[in-house]
Amino acid sequence: MARLQIDAVSKKFDTDYAVREVSLDIADGEFMVLLGPSGCGKSTLLRMIAGLEQPSEGRILVDGTDVTDAPPQRRDVAMVFQSYALYPHLSVAKNIGFPLRARRRPRVEIERRVAQVSATLELSALLERRPGALSGGQRQRVALARAMVRDPGAFLMDEPLSNLDAKLRSATRAELIGLHERLGTTFLYVTHDQVEAMTMASRVALLDQGRVAQCGTPAELYDQPRSTFVAGFLGSPSMNLFPAVVTATEGRLRITGDGIDAALDITGDLPARTPVIAGIRPERLRLDAAATAVRGTIRLVENLGSEELVHIDAGATSLCARVARPAGVRVGERVAARVDPADIHLFDPDTGLRLRWQAPQLDSANAAHSVPVP
């Protein structure tokens, strides 16, 4: 069991920062996911927590103890790599028991622990095999078992599912969620896959160029994105983001853009023609012949099987609506769509940060970065 505290940690390689002033407080037993595009610093941050990389600035604490300068084996954490890093010439049992042998634990203890974790991960029947005779999913479980055998306070996992095919990935996701519930151990899990983050995390820290763009529950990031980066990163297809202006008539606010004129459910005195970036998720745009919010022409209809993606040219604004299939619409047709005022996100066009408006801010990190409506 371990609490992980990352305190203003930066890492500089030559002249470039891979990680910049990251602070995270990961509670004991939490399933925290580090999410972000390739190259944003996820692995570097994880390796610093494991002790495989030295921070340029900042401190790392495990259960309140400063381990910034401690070697990997003196930290109560275990790392699971994307590549599994199994020893090909050793049996599954020897691979799993390796960390205990390296610590010169008694043979009976090693055998007992190997038997325990193999049973937990359903590897008992494979103990005499070599890694080469295992499937990708089985190898991944052996790598996990090797991390579990020491009973560490926290697991650090770097894209452990990325070598698995789609079906096995989704099954292993469910296994990891179950494993986390059974063990109750802190998980810090790195991925670039938003589905993994949304389905497994108790909290997500989304990284952008080495910085934390937003940290919160998956629902907070999805429903209250702090910036256009967060809004655009989560969700598939991604949120429609387009320039618009907020107009005020007798205290009632609307957004107006090319092909768009939608009511907002806030009242207030905004200066006339305040420019914004407006955001609407594709599943929140509803086709409705009587609607006036969006009027345009259908450019493309994509069949996803269960749903359709309807791409609409509304003036110069391109919008995507995700609708139940069949939507009964065709390319070239005129179309109208409506949007609930509560489903319109507003961002500052200069900073990309969320503008405070009708919805209450859920976490203090968001509130600190919101810009009040004048």
Ligand SMILES: Nc1ncnc2c1ncn2[C@@H]1O[C@H](COP(=O)(O)OP(=O)(O)O)[C@@H](O)[C@H]1O
């Ligand atoms: N050992 C290294 N030397 C120099 N640059 C590195 C090293 N490791 C990582 N980087 C750079 O740091 C940045 C972040 O890398 P990484 O942490 O691997 O990102 P991610 O895991 O999110 O894909 C990248 O620009 C990468 O090229």
Ligand SMILES: [Mg+2]
């Ligand atoms: Mg990486």
